[in-house]
Amino acid sequence: MEPQPLKYDRQLRLWHAHGQQRRHLARICLVNAAAVGAEAVKNLASALSPSSPPPFTVVDDALVSGAHAGRNFFLDRSSIGKPRAEALAALLAELNDEVSGSAVVRSPADIIASSPDFFRQFSLVIATELPENDLRALARICWDADVALVVARAYGFTGYARIVRREHTIIEAHRGPISDFRFDCPFPALASHVASIDHTALDSMASSHLPFVVILIKALAQWRASHNGALPANRNEQAEFKQLVSSFKHPQSVDDENIVEAVANAYRAYTPTKIPADVAAILADPAADSLSPETPDFWLLVAALKRFVAHEGNGLLPVAGSLPDMKSDTDSFVKLQQIYRAKAREDTALVRAHLDHILVAVGRSTDSISDELVDRFCKNSSALAVIRYRSLEDEYTANRGAQYAGDDHSNFYWMLRAADRFRTLHGRLPGTDAALLVEDADKVAAVVADLRSENGLPSTVVPDSHITELVRAGGCELHNIAAIMGGIVSQEVIKLLTHQYVPANHTVVFNGVPSSSSVYQF
Amino acid sequence: MVGAGGIGCELLKNLVMSGFGHIEVVDLDTIDLSNLNRQFLFQSQHIKKSKANVARESALRFNPAADVKSHHASIFEDRFDIGWFRSFDVVLNALDNVAARRHVNMMCMAANVPLIESGTAGYHGQVSIHKRGVAACYDCFPKPVERKTYPVCTIRSTPSEPIHCIVWAKNYLYSSLFGNPEDDTGEIDNAQRSETEANEIKELKVEAEALKKLRENMGHADYGKMVFEKVFNRDIQRLLGMDDLWKTHARPTPLDFDAVRAAMAGFVPADPASLAFDQTVWDLSMTVHVFLERLAAASAKALSERLLEHRKADAACALSFDKDDEPSLNFVTAAANLRARCFHIAARSRFDVKQMAGNIIPAIATTNAIVAGMIVMLAFKVLAGAIGACKNTFVQYGGERTHLLSSEPFAPPSADCSVCSVGSFVLRINTATATLRDVVDKVVASGTFGAGSGRDGLGLCGEITVQSNAGLIHDVEFDDNLGMRLDELGIRHGSKLSITNEDDADASRNVAVALFIEHWDTAAGAEFELVGDRSIKPRPNHTHAAAGAHAAGAKRPVVDDAAADPKGKRPRVDDGIDAAIVLDDDADDDVAVL
Numbered sequence A: 001m002e003p004q005p006l007k008y009d010r011q012l013r014l015w016h017a018h019g020q021q022r023r024h025l026a027r028i029c030l031v032n033a034a035a036v037g038a039e040a041v042k043n044l045a046s047a048l049s050p051s052s053p054p055p056f057t058v059v060d061d062a063l064v065s066g067a068h069a070g071r072n073f074f075l076d077r078s079s080i081g082k083p084r085a086e087a088l089a090a091l092l093a094e095l096n097d098e099v100s101g102s103a104v105v106r107s108p109a110d111i112i113a114s115s116p117d118f119f120r121q122f123s124l125v126i127a128t129e130l131p132e133n134d135l136r137a138l139a140r141i142c143w144d145a146d147v148a149l150v151v152a153r154a155y156g157f158t159g160y161a162r163i164v165r166r167e168h169t170i171i172e173a174h175r176g177p178i179s180d181f182r183f184d185c186p187f188p189a190l191a192s193h194v195a196s197i198d199h200t201a202l203d204s205m206a207s208s209h210l211p212f213v214v215i216l217i218k219a220l221a222q223w224r225a226s227h228n229g230a231l232p233a234n235r236n237e238q239a240e241f242k243q244l245v246s247s248f249k250h251p252q253s254v255d256d257e258n259i260v261e262a263v264a265n266a267y268r269a270y271t272p273t274k275i276p277a278d279v280a281a282i283l284a285d286p287a288a289d290s291l292s293p294e295t296p297d298f299w300l301l302v303a304a305l306k307r308f309v310a311h312e313g314n315g316l317l318p319v320a321g322s323l324p325d326m327k328s329d330t331d332s333f334v335k336l337q338q339i340y341r342a343k344a345r346e347d348t349a350l351v352r353a354h355l356d357h358i359l360v361a362v363g364r365s366t367d368s369i370s371d372e373l374v375d376r377f378c379k380n381s382s383a384l385a386v387i388r389y390r391s392l393e394d395e396y397t398a399n400r401g402a403q404y405a406g407d408d409h410s411n412f413y414w415m416l417r418a419a420d421r422f423r424t425l426h427g428r429l430p431g432t433d434a435a436l437l438v439e440d441a442d443k444v445a446a447v448v449a450d451l452r453s454e455n456g457l458p459s460t461v462v463p464d465s466h467i468t469e470l471v472r473a474g475g476c477e478l479h480n481i482a483a484i485m486g487g488i489v490s491q492e493v494i495k496l497l498t499h500q501y502v503p504a505n506h507t508v509v510f511n512g513v514p515s516s517s518s519v520y521q522f
Numbered sequence B: 001m002v003g004a005g006g007i008g009c010e011l012l013k014n015l016v017m018s019g020f021g022h023i024e025v026v027d028l029d030t031i032d033l034s035n036l037n038r039q040f041l042f043q044s045q046h047i048k049k050s051k052a053n054v055a056r057e058s059a060l061r062f063n064p065a066a067d068v069k070s071h072h073a074s075i076f077e078d079r080f081d082i083g084w085f086r087s088f089d090v091v092l093n094a095l096d097n098v099a100a101r102r103h104v105n106m107m108c109m110a111a112n113v114p115l116i117e118s119g120t121a122g123y124h125g126q127v128s129i130h131k132r133g134v135a136a137c138y139d140c141f142p143k144p145v146e147r148k149t150y151p152v153c154t155i156r157s158t159p160s161e162p163i164h165c166i167v168w169a170k171n172y173l174y175s176s177l178f179g180n181p182e183d184d185t186g187e188i189d190n191a192q193r194s195e196t197e198a199n200e201i202k203e204l205k206v207e208a209e210a211l212k213k214l215r216e217n218m219g220h221a222d223y224g225k226m227v228f229e230k231v232f233n234r235d236i237q238r239l240l241g242m243d244d245l246w247k248t249h250a251r252p253t254p255l256d257f258d259a260v261r262a263a264m265a266g267f268v269p270a271d272p273a274s275l276a277f278d279q280t281v282w283d284l285s286m287t288v289h290v291f292l293e294r295l296a297a298a299s300a301k302a303l304s305e306r307l308l309e310h311r312k313a314d315a316a317c318a319l320s321f322d323k324d325d326e327p328s329l330n331f332v333t334a335a336a337n338l339r340a341r342c343f344h345i346a347a348r349s350r351f352d353v354k355q356m357a358g359n360i361i362p363a364i365a366t367t368n369a370i371v372a373g374m375i376v377m378l379a380f381k382v383l384a385g386a387i388g389a390c391k392n393t394f395v396q397y398g399g400e401r402t403h404l405l406s407s408e409p410f411a412p413p414s415a416d417c418s419v420c421s422v423g424s425f426v427l428r429i430n431t432a433t434a435t436l437r438d439v440v441d442k443v444v445a446s447g448t449f450g451a452g453s454g455r456d457g458l459g460l461c462g463e464i465t466v467q468s469n470a471g472l473i474h475d476v477e478f479d480d481n482l483g484m485r486l487d488e489l490g491i492r493h494g495s496k497l498s499i500t501n502e503d504d505a506d507a508s509r510n511v512a513v514a515l516f517i518e519h520w521d522t523a524a525g526a527e528f529e530l531v532g533d534r535s536i537k538p539r540p541n542h543t544h545a546a547a548g549a550h551a552a553g554a555k556r557p558v559v560d561d562a563a564a565d566p567k568g569k570r571p572r573v574d575d576g577i578d579a580a581i582v583l584d585d586d587a588d589d590d591v592a593v594l
């Protein structure tokens, strides 16, 4: 069944059709229907299309209480006493009649302990309200099964989200416009086109319509001819180069917008064209060397790109082929655009040829990767991204928090860890016994100190006000904090599912008091 | 709460769930299909119903104890007067257009009520606090709205990109055929022109006149064919006759109506409800089909019928382009693509056209959810009396940035803001008995400047100028209206009068004052009461026109300069369709005829 075009209109605009399709394949499991999880799933449900089997599975054995209904928008008074999983699944279905949610009324701890394979059926698991031991066990299951895990939490005025995934690859990072002009190394068709234009013979009108790209290629060639082939290297030379660029203005011309554009882009001309460091790292990644029929498409494409770079590309990526709008007459612009596009097509075809060889070598059919994907991959090759998240186990056994010494927001992470430890030690969360608030605060402070020293981190003084606030919350979810964290979590989940945009790596801590967040790699 | 759309639904839920006592929600819109997936309080059975009313009902289901009042109404209506705004502790904007944002801002500043403003665009969002005398208002600083401008001649004679054709279809053809006929007679700039340009402009005028004439045939069975032959054949032929144009541009090819129709024999149109209809580029037959059948027969006809219908009610009525209106969008897509064909430009899918024509900034559920939550965080602070602790909050792209959310202190109000730095008063007066002379003499001129209260006048000296919503109604050279009653001048409850004085003796007493009229039915004659802070700041020398949304000279931006674009630069949140493409009507080398 096709998604309805109108209803998903705005999603399509942002994620494009292929991103939307990827999400249709998603199967999401929510462990515990706390408000933060329900909010996240609500945001996702209102943007997801039907797939079979149902995209949402809610695992929770809790029965709805009055307190739950008070902070979870999806649970009303009539659901009190019913299983929370069923109430949420039913309400999600009501929200979007094409989305069906299924409920598993069983203790998450029980499933984690006795049927770990249950989680293999999902592409992504969102976990909330799990005690530390269960959470670590679930994280190990997901890690081994290569299922993405997002841990979400709303605790008083504090929010927390942690993304865990072995490897996340992104073709469309949407970091900003890609500019690929090759000023310093024009390919033959571009070089001969530029050489064929005699700018000194143009009248003032034609001169003022000369595209800045042509001006810069000409100017740079002139510069290099008089500087032993070197690019403008220092501040003085760069200023001199800009003067040279300005001299392209026709003496009778009153309109110098193209010269202004050329000067503004001059820095691009003297910045050597090269492969960005993070893309070079991806090309050097061993994952692109050991190829098999199971190798993900992304790495097969990287392998093909690598061969292109080593051979026809002469150490450079394929030409991106897109030009920004610029001051120019139509003919000049269209001609220039055609030259860049033709080169991009040529380069893409070469990458495609390498890819076909690779596909045959690993025993896959050449049409198992579409031209459209190769095209997109080549166009975005200068912005590819790979994130290898830290496992939760590594974080818990070899914490890297030392790098955040003195960072106030990171205290909230340690306080949440301390609350979990407190729960393990005392069988309840801090602040849940009104008579013991002061004692609990002291204990939390002590646990923070213990946790830090166990992880080999220098001790730190967490402000009393933070601890008091945490204890006062008594582990309670505030609806509004849950809504904000639900928004953040669903946003990151969409990035993970669509492989578009760059998700946070790896822990988001939100502090509701100043309404700000920080991202950490503990 | 103003607005019950994407952010509004989330916001209302958060307010209700966070125990806010008394909430009123205003929204003029009704629910449509494309709202459903982001606006979760609405379901398919609610289509065509009031957003405000349905949002209220849905929210009450989850917290029956909440006190929520809904208004299915425009926030511009008189009933939402200063008194109404003043009855709230805080006003929350969840709007999608600049005009309403500016209006609410003006009312909140006049009523001295804190305003929390919000907006989202894709993964970006922002929430800000505004308060008279404390935090900059929405209009304190000009917005760096990036506008793309196109020379008129490029649009009308020498298009070279799909966007040029889309702008032509939307701003010229659509508005000529369906818009207000008065709109498209622009000012002709008579500055020195080359002969080519002068000729071209003359021809364009003729062309526009002919199109207006053609419009009289609206409703005729062959109307579609007439429009087709005029704009895709005769007008193109005419352009071809101007040899000078084609020295630097490729010559266009006119479309032959009969040949095109003949080629359509046996053609089966795509299903308009399919994804393909929206997302793939239509071939020529499909494009012509949409233009003629669906447009001449459906859209142009439907539009014509709607236009005729509207005309019955209001003679000056015109349809304005609405990207969410299917017939309008189909018409613009087909017309743009037919023109693109004439000029050898690539055609675009309806999906692309909608984005370009509507300049839609996608809004998504996740960002709305975050922003709505941030609004409530600020509202908590405002209600706790800690407005000074409020910070403007930004939701950012994320990715390599270290912060997804960040905040910065609000700016103080701008001293020369024409919205929040002018004196603001509620003038309670009987508009059926008081005259303009009463206002000028008793309310404005009598009394002591900077002192007095209630029934004392403002004590402004010198030459008094009065403007109403309709324009200038009084100044030293134009005193014809003095004897007229306020209601005769169209000044009613909810109207705003802008007063300035020019006092030769003391420049520091030259001020600008806004009087918000509250009709006082039981007041006798010229009896009045003025409510507001009497200490009025002097008017700055240059009052920057807050209404000047059409910033002149906004040229096409130069290609992005990465050197001037530091990482972590704050994302700018545009204001949706109001930041749309504008035609460059004062470019040096071109002239406005649109």
Ligand SMILES: [Zn+2]
Residues within 6 Å of the ligand: B136, B137, B138, B139, B140, B141, B413, B414, B417, B418, B419, B420, B421
């Ligand atoms: Zn202001």
